[in-house]
Each structure stands twice: as structure tokens, then as C-alpha cells.
Amino acid sequence: MATATAGLGGLAGLAARFRTCPVTGLKVDAAAETLIKANAVAAVVFLAIGGFLGVLVALTRWQGVHLLGPDTFYLVLTAHGINALLLWIIFFEVAVLYFASAVILNSRLAAPQMAWAAFVLMVVGALAVNWAVLQGDSSVMFTSYVPMQASPLFYLGLILFAVGALIACFVFFGTLVIAKEEKTYEGSIPLVTFGALSAAIIAVFTIASGAIILIPTFLWSLGYIRHIDSVMYKLVWWGMGHSSQQINVSAHVAVWYLIGALVLGAKPISEKVSRVAFLFYILFLQIASAHHMLVEPGLSAEWKVFNTSYAMYLAVLGSMIHGMTVPGAIEAAQRKRGFTNGIFEWLRKAPWDNPAFAGMFLSLVLFGFLGGISGVVLGAEQLNIMMHNTLYVPGHFHATVVAGTTLAFMAVTYLVLPLIFRREVMFPTLAKWQPYIFAIGVAGTSLFMLGAGTLGVSRRHWDITFSDAALGFDYPGTAFLMLALNGLFAILATVGGALYVIVTVATVLFGERVGPEGPKTPISAAPAAVTAEAVGKYGSAGTLHLPGTYVLITVFFVAFVLYYFVNWKYLSELWPMS
Amino acid sequence: MAVHPPEARIWWNEPVPKGELLWVAVAFLWGVVMFVMMIWWHLEGRQNLSTEVYRIDPEVFRSRVEAFVERHKVGEEGTTGIPVARVPPGGDAYMLGRLWEWWPVLELEKGKTYRLHLSSLDWQHGFSLQPVNINIQVHPGIEHVLTITPTQAGVFSVVCNEFCGVGHHQMTGRIRVVEPGTGG
Numbered sequence: 001m002a003t004a005t006a007g008l009g010g011l012a013g014l015a016a017r018f019r020t021c022p023v024t025g026l027k028v029d030a031a032a033e034t035l036i037k038a039n040a041v042a043a044v045v046f047l048a049i050g051g052f053l054g055v056l057v058a059l060t061r062w063q064g065v066h067l068l069g070p071d072t073f074y075l076v077l078t079a080h081g082i083n084a085l086l087l088w089i090i091f092f093e094v095a096v097l098y099f100a101s102a103v104i105l106n107s108r109l110a111a112p113q114m115a116w117a118a119f120v121l122m123v124v125g126a127l128a129v130n131w132a133v134l135q136g137d138s139s140v141m142f143t144s145y146v147p148m149q150a151s152p153l154f155y156l157g158l159i160l161f162a163v164g165a166l167i168a169c170f171v172f173f174g175t176l177v178i179a180k181e182e183k184t185y186e187g188s189i190p191l192v193t194f195g196a197l198s199a200a201i202i203a204v205f206t207i208a209s210g211a212i213i214l215i216p217t218f219l220w221s222l223g224y225i226r227h228i229d230s231v232m233y234k235l236v237w238w239g240m241g242h243s244s245q246q247i248n249v250s251a252h253v254a255v256w257y258l259i260g261a262l263v264l265g266a267k268p269i270s271e272k273v274s275r276v277a278f279l280f281y282i283l284f285l286q287i288a289s290a291h292h293m294l295v296e297p298g299l300s301a302e303w304k305v306f307n308t309s310y311a312m313y314l315a316v317l318g319s320m321i322h323g324m325t326v327p328g329a330i331e332a333a334q335r336k337r338g339f340t341n342g343i344f345e346w347l348r349k350a351p352w353d354n355p356a357f358a359g360m361f362l363s364l365v366l367f368g369f370l371g372g373i374s375g376v377v378l379g380a381e382q383l384n385i386m387m388h389n390t391l392y393v394p395g396h397f398h399a400t401v402v403a404g405t406t407l408a409f410m411a412v413t414y415l416v417l418p419l420i421f422r423r424e425v426m427f428p429t430l431a432k433w434q435p436y437i438f439a440i441g442v443a444g445t446s447l448f449m450l451g452a453g454t455l456g457v458s459r460r461h462w463d464i465t466f467s468d469a470a471l472g473f474d475y476p477g478t479a480f481l482m483l484a485l486n487g488l489f490a491i492l493a494t495v496g497g498a499l500y501v502i503v504t505v506a507t508v509l510f511g512e513r514v515g516p517e518g519p520k521t522p523i524s525a526a527p528a529a530v531t532a533e534a535v536g537k538y539g540s541a542g543t544l545h546l547p548g549t550y551v552l553i554t555v556f557f558v559a560f561v562l563y564y565f566v567n568w569k570y571l572s573e574l575w576p577m578s
Numbered sequence: 579m580a581v582h583p584p585e586a587r588i589w590w591n592e593p594v595p596k597g598e599l600l601w602v603a604v605a606f607l608w609g610v611v612m613f614v615m616m617i618w619w620h621l622e623g624r625q626n627l628s629t630e631v632y633r634i635d636p637e638v639f640r641s642r643v644e645a646f647v648e649r650h651k652v653g654e655e656g657t658t659g660i661p662v663a664r665v666p667p668g669g670d671a672y673m674l675g676r677l678w679e680w681w682p683v684l685e686l687e688k689g690k691t692y693r694l695h696l697s698s699l700d701w702q703h704g705f706s707l708q709p710v711n712i713n714i715q716v717h718p719g720i721e722h723v724l725t726i727t728p729t730q731a732g733v734f735s736v737v738c739n740e741f742c743g744v745g746h747h748q749m750t751g752r753i754r755v756v757e758p759g760t761g762g
Contacts, residue, residue: 024581070744104581141741147718148701148743187583230702230717257580267579269598271589295714297631297722305616313609320605324598329580381616382625388713389704389739456711458704458739462747466737469748470658470679473708473735544595553601557608564612568619575710576624577726 017108021419022518024262027184028420031112032102032175036095036420037508038119039168040413043091044504046126047406050084051497053077055490058445062487063465063480070462074139077460079130081142085401086161086244087126092409093199093251094118094168099420100196100254101175106184110174118167125161128153141460143241146217146228155218159211166207169200191268191275192261195254198278199247205286206247209239231298238289246285248401249319250278252363252408256326259360259408262415263351263525266333269544274325280318284310294384304381316376323368323556328549330361335545337527343547351525359411359435366439367404370446373560374399383567386574389460392453399446402493407439410500417504418519423511428521431503438496444489452482627714630723636699639721643672643695647682655683655752662754665692673736673751675703675716677743680736680751687758691727704739707753713739728755 018027053076059067060076068076102109109115131153132138138150176197179185189197213236219225257274260266268274290307293299310316334346351357374396378387387393417425425431457464457479464479466472514520586592594602620626650663661682665671667690674681676699686692696705698718705714710730716722728734736751 070747074741074744074746139744145702145740148741185583187587188589190582191580191584231720261579261581265579267582267585270592270594271584271586272592273594273598273602295627297715297717297720300629301620301626305613305620309609309613309616312613317602317605317609320608321602324601328598376612380612382619382623382627385625385627385713386711388715389706390711390713456706456708456713456737458706458737460741460746461737461739464747466747466750469750470660471655471683471735471750471752473737473750476709544597546597550597557604561608568615571619571625572623574625574712575707575726575729577712577724578624578626578628 021103022514022516023419023523026103027106029102029108031115032098032109033420035109035112035115035119036098036103036416039091039095039098040416040420041508042119042123042126043088043095043409044501046083046087046091047497048501049130050080050082050088051494051501053080054084055494056080058487058490060462062484063463064484065487066463071136071139073462074141074460075133075136078139078141079133082129082133084406085142086158089248089401089405089409090161090165090244091122093203093247094122094165095416096251096255096409096412097168097172097196097200098175099416100193100258101172101179103420104190104193105175105179107175107179107182110171110178114167115171118164118171121164121167122161123164125157125159125164127157128160129157132157143237144217145237146220146230146233149221152218152221155214155221159214159218162207162210162214165203169203169207172196172200188271191271192254192258194275195250195257195278198282199250199254201282202243202250202285203247206240206243209236209243209289213237213240231293231296234296235289235293238292239286242288242291243286245397245401246281246288246315248405249285250281252367252405253278253319253322253326255408255412256322256360256364257329259356259412259415260326260330260333262523263354263357263360264330264333264337265524266329269325269328269332269546273321277318277321277325280314280321284315284318287311288315288379291379291384294379294381295388301381308379308381308384313376316372319368319372323364323372324549324553326364327361327552328546331546331549332544343551347548353432354414354525355431355435356411356414356523357525358432359407359414359439362435362439363404363407363411366399366407366443366446368556369559370443370450371396371399371401371404373563374446374450376560377564377567380564380567383571386567386571387453389458390453391449391457391459394459395446395449395451395453398442398449403439403442403446407435407442410438411435413500413504415523417507417511418514418521418523421508421511422514423507424514424520425503426506426511427503430499434496434499434503436496437499438493441489441491441493441496445486445493448482448486448489452479452486455479455482457483628722628724630725632721632723633719634697634721636697636718639674639695639697640699643674643681646670646672651682652685660752667758668692670695673705674699675705675738675749675751676700678738678745678749680705680738680749683752683754685754685756686728688728688731688755689758691725694724694726695721696724697721701742702740703742703749704737706737706739708735708737710734715740728753731755731757 738749
């Protein structure tokens with residue numbers, strides 16, 4: 001990796017704004033750096049709040065503990081969704097956008113004042129929506145389905161937050177334009193920036209959908225509009241709700257590539273294929289609103305089949321491609337670095353004690369195996385009849401959004417701390433264990449929620465013993481066991497999450513400053529002691545040998561196919577209906 | 579590296595490695611299989627959600643369900659006072675969701691096919707039939723007519739699985755399925 005490229009050359013006035021990163025040789029704009037820090041800090045604060053609320057939810061659903069009363073439970077569940085799913089992730093994504101544009105492209109950030117305005121709007125919106133929920137009259141869940149009504153402040157807070165996020169997207173787009181105009185890079189934008197670009201494009205669509213539905217709903221809560229159609233609300237709301245998860249996917253896939261590149265020097269096996277996969281996200285992910293409408297009255301079967309499958313699974317194809325090209329790029333890089341023995345030496349001797357790499361790889365595996373497969377099954381039109389609104393749904397999205405996105409963002413934080421905050425990561429031993437503890441915890445909660453959902457247990461439900469209900473019902477004992485295990489693993493995940501917050505906050509506040517020669521703990525992992533002869537230019541056809549990756553994707557594919565058809569078998573045993 | 583611009587300026591003309599191309603083809607074909615599976619199930623499968631749907635005023639639906647209960651009431655469910663309606667085999671069954679109950683209790687015969695009318699009088703609710711595990715979203719102002727054939731006898735519960743306020747977890751209902759000819 002290049003060391004400091006001395007001399008910024010040219011415009012002396014601009015030079016004051018930049019420093020040169022001793023590790024990557026990238027020019028870092030001071031304004032971009034401060035904004036990345038601000039957004040990342042806000043993100044971690046909301047993660048801490050959201051995570052804490054999450055364990056309260058899990059400990060209530062563990063019927064043996066049943067921590068909270070019903071009012072508090074529904075309030076806390078609403079707040080958990082908003083803080084963990086929306087605020088933490090979007091704040092972090094804004095940081096990723098600024099990093100992927102200004103820093104990676106060696107450019108200055110467009111309109112830093114606008115970026116600050118965006119930040120302030122997002123913070124004000126975030127506080128407003130939390131305040132509204134805490135008042136107790138807006139326990140409407142993250143989804144706020146009409147005709148259930150929250151207080152106007154709830155919708156207004158969400159709108160302000162979304163407007164802020166939209167401005168941040170345009171700062172990102174502006175930075176791309178500036179970088180191109182000022183020729184801060186040559187050729188096409190790097191893959192990581194390309195991934196961030198797809199995330200930002202999807203974000204614009206997402207926020208537009210949010211505006212289309214939340215503004216009328218806000219006016220309805222004030223009494224200016226009499227009626228909001230409940231099916232229409234869901235259709236458009238999920239244009240925001242589901243598409244925003246696709247922002248996450250694009251962003252965390254970009255982060256996977258980023259970590260692979262910085263830690264191992266990995267480069268895409270094929271630029272073309274990886275970029276087309278991102279393009280599939282942009283083109284097809286938005287119609288996934290249908291995933292939430294599969295057992296809804298009033299929509300045709302044709303509409304459901306086409307939309308739920310992202311037009312013949314083309315967005316799934318995108319993810320399956322990344323699922324191969326990311327480990328493939330890592331295997332190629334590792335082999336080039338000398339780990340060439342057998343099928344799996346590259347994986348065995350990967351830098352597992354580097355939390356950035358470990359978190360990234362665990363995120364990849366859990367996202368694919370747990371989140372990806374369960375998502376496709378959940379999104380098959382008829383199979384959804386067995387799963388809609390059961391715990392299968394949160395089981396699925398905790399695998400995608402927590403084990404996938406959140407873990408990937410945690411992982412990249414271990415690079416952001418030394419490179420952007422320029423602090424040595426404190427408590428390196430805790431940091432080393434953190435991704436594993438968090439990943440095991442989240443994998444457990446996802447699995448046991450998927451299991452409980454398969455047994456029919458309802459999501460968003462305070463008491464599955466139905467002790468206050470006129471007509472009782474007994475879920476099978478296994479369901480209660482699943483919820484208890486879910487609670488235990490949620491505690492483990494919380495420990496992992498708390499370690500992350502502690503390491504991050506301590507490092508930002510008290511970490512030793514990184515010197516001009518770069519961080520003491522090297523970012524990039526050490527190559528094999530005896531470096532084999534360079535494989536040459538492995539980015540092209542003919543020189544590529546990736547047996548380990550092929551074994552991994554074969555295992556994945558077999559698991560996928562088997563699980564998919566097992567569910568159709570279950571479906572065939574249901575009462576016939578038409 | 580993925581953080582640098584592509585090495586080859588004309589990267590879109592670079593050949594794609596064979597293994598990667600093969601995986602793209604496999605993944606694409608698998609997508610086609612999954613797509614066709616849903617369509618095939620509409621033709622050959624026996625579990626497909628009805629698309630028979632009507633706009634209806636919640637008050638009109640309520641009066642229809644009440645008239646249905648009046649016609650077919652055979653008793654009350656235990657000491658709850660909730661009416662039990664025995665639906666004539668092959669006939670129309672009605673169930674409404676409201677804060678916070680599914681009403682009334684239905685009695686059906688195993689192996690017979692019924693037209694089940696579902697709607698809500700207030701907010702959205704989730705019709706979750708347990709332990710069969712059939713889950714359908716129910717909206718106010720929309721009447722959804724399902725054609726359904728119970729294949730097991732026994733007592734089945736309807737759990738509300740769409741959050742509907744602080745009494746959500748108390749919202750349950752019941753469907754009794756009896757062997758043919760043993761009703762009542």
C-alpha cells in the first residue's frame with residue numbers, strides 16, 4: 001500500500017483543508033472528517049439506546065421473565081424499532097456516504113454547511129420522534145399502520161429526519177460531481193463508492209416514498225385529512241420501510257468490499273459483475289414493498305408474484321453474486337499473499353483476531369445463510385401464509401439488519417477509529433472478542449425467533465400465555481423454550497453490543513492519538529511468512545483459482561434449495577384454501 | 579483494490595472468470611425456478627390466498643355478521659357469553675375482528691368447504707389460525723372472502739397477530755371443527 005503521497009500540489013488555499021492519511025495515502029478533507037465523526041457518534045448513541053431497548057423486549061417475550069408490563073412493552077418495542085433500525089443505521093450510513101465520496105475519491109466534501117444542516121435536522125427529528133414515543137400516546141410500532149394513530153410529533157419527527165437524510169444524499173451526489181470535475185481520481189469511481197452510490201440512489205427513492213405517505217398521515221393526525229386508506233398506506237409505507245433495508249444491503253456490501261480491500265488488499269474478481277450486481281439492487285429492490293402485502297386483501301396474485309420476486313429474483317441474484325464475489329475476492333487476495341495450501345488455508349489463516357475482518361466475514365456468512373435464505377422463503381407468495389406477522393419475520397430481519405448490516409458497520413468502525421478519528425483502538429482484547437460475542441448472540445436470537453415463528457408464535461405480542469384473554473390458547477412448549485433461548489442469546493448480543501459501545505466511546509474520548517506514521521496496530525494483515533510466487537494479475541480470467549469459495553457457495557446453495565422445498569412441503573399440509 | 583478506481587480503464591470489456599460466470603448462471607436459473615414455483619402452485623397447489631375482496635362499510639359488515647349469528651347460533655362458548663355459530667356445510671361463515679376480539683366462535687365440519695368472510699370494524703388485525711398456522715391480514719372497510727376446507731377436527735384458535743393497541747394480546751377467537759354429522 002502506498003505511503004504518504006507527499007505534496008498536495010496545486011491550490012494552496014485548498015491544501016489547508018486536507019491531510020494525507022499515512023495508511024492509505026488518501027487525502028482527507030477536514031470538513032468531511034468532522035462530519036463523518038459527528039454522524040458516527042450520533043449513530044453509536046442511538047445504537048446504545050436501541051440495543052438497550054431491544055434486550056428489554058427480548059426479556060419480556062421470555063415468558064419466564066416477562067419483564068415489562070403491556071403498556072411499557074409496546075412503547076419500548078416501538079422505540080426499539082425506531083432507534084435500532086432507523087436512527088443508528090441511517091446516521092451510520094450518512095457517515096459511510098461521506099467517507100465513500102470525499103475520502104475515497106480524495107475530494108473535498110460538497111457544501112459542508114448543508115451537510116451540517118442535514119445533521120441538525122436528523123438529530124432534531126430523532127429527538128422529536130423519541131420524545132413522542134416516550135409520551136406514551138404513540139406506541140404504534142415502527143410501522144404505524146393506519147387507522148391506528150400516533151401523535152403528530154411522531155410523524156413530524158420522522159419527516160424531519162428523512163429530510164435531513166435526503167440532504168445528506170445530495171451532499172454525497174454533489175461530492176461525486178466535484179470529484180469528477182476537479183479530477184481527484186482517474187477513470188471510474190471505485191467499487192466501494194459505486195456501492196455507496198447505489199445505496200444513495202435507493203435512499204432517494206425510499207425517502208420519496210416516505211414523504212408521499214408520511215406527510216398526508218401527519219396532516220391526518222392533525223385533522224386536516226379525513227381518511228387514509230389502510231392498504232394504500234402499507235403499500236407506500238413499505239416503499240420506504242423495505243427499500244430502506246436495501247439501502248442497508250447496498251451500504252453493508254460496500255463495507256464488506258471496503259474491509260476486504262483495506263485489511264487484505266482484496267480487489268473485486270470482476271469489476272463488471274460486482275457493479276452489475278449493485279445495479280440489480282437499484283433496478284429491482286424497490287418493488288419489495290410487496291413482501292409485506294402477500295396476505296393482504298385487495299391485490300392480485302399476479303402483482304404479488306411479480307413484485308415479491310423482484311421481477312424473477314433479480315435482486316436476490318445481486319446478493320447471491322456478492323455472496324460469491326466477496327469471499328472470492330478475499331480468497332484471491334489471501335492466495336496472492338501466500339496462503340495457497342489446500343482448499344481452506346486462506347480462510348483458516350485469515351486475520352481472525354482483527355475485529356474488522358472477523359466482523360465482516362461473520363456478517364457475510366450470517367447475512368447469507370440466515371437472513372438471505374429466510375428472506376426468500378418468507379417472500380414466496382404462498383409460503384408467506386405460514387409466516388406473516390409471526391416471529392419468523394423479526395427472526396429474518398434481525399439476521400439481515402443486525403447480523404448483516406449492524407455487524408458490518410461495527411466491523412468497519414475498527415478501521416474508522418484509527419483512520420478517521422485517529423485514535424488507537426482501546427481495549428484491543430475486548431475489541432477482538434466483540435464481533436464473535438455479538439455475532440453468536442444475534443445468530444441465536446435470529447434462529448430462535450425463526451423457530452418460534454415456524455411454530456406460529458405471533459410477533460409484537462406481550463403475552464402468549466393469553467392469561468387475560470377470554471378464549472385461551474396454548475402454544476406448544478417448544479415455543480416457550482425458543483423464546484427463553486431467544487432471551488438468553490439477546491443478553492449475549494447485548495454484551496457484544498455494549499462492548500462495541502464501550503470500546504468505541506472510550507477510544508474516541510481517551511484513545512491515544514495516532515502518530516504521523518500511522519496506527520501502531522497495522523490495518524492490513526500480515527502476509528504468509530513465505531510468500532509464494534505472486535499469482536500475477538488475478539483480476540482477470542484464467543489466473544483465478546478459488547476452490548474454497550466454490551465449496552462455500554455450494555454448501556450455501558444446497559442449504560438454500562433444501563430449506564426452500566421443505567417449506568413448500570409444510571405448506572402442502574395446511575388446510576386447503578383458495 | 580475496491581477502494582481504487584478499476585485498474586483497467588475499460589473494465590466493462592474485461593472477460594469474466596468462468597467460475598464466476600457459472601455461479602451467476604446457477605443463481606439466475608434458481609431464481610427462475612423459484613419464480614415458476616409460485617405460478618405452478620397457483621395452478622396445482624391447494625393453498626392459495628383468495629383474491630375475492632369487496633369494499634364494505636364496517637357498519638354494514640357488523641350487521642351482516644350479527645344477522646349470521648342470529649340465524650346460526652347454537653349456543654355459547656363455555657361461560658364467556660360468546661355465541662357459537664354452526665355454519666351449514668358448504669355455507670358462508672362470518673368472523674369479524676374488533677378491539678379486542680374475534681367474533682363469533684364458528685363451528686365447522688371437517689372436510690367441508692366454507693366461504694369465510696373476514697373484516698375488521700376498527701383497526702387492522704391479524705387472523706392467525708393456530709396451530710394450523712394460517713396467517714391473513716384483515717383491514718377495516720375490506721371484506722375478504724376465503725374458500726377454506728378444514729382437514730382436521732378439533733379446537734382451533736384465532737390469535738390476533740397484527741398489533742392493535744394495548745389489549746392486542748387478549749384478542750383471540752375460536753373455530754371448532756367437528757367430525758361430519760357430530761355437530762352440536
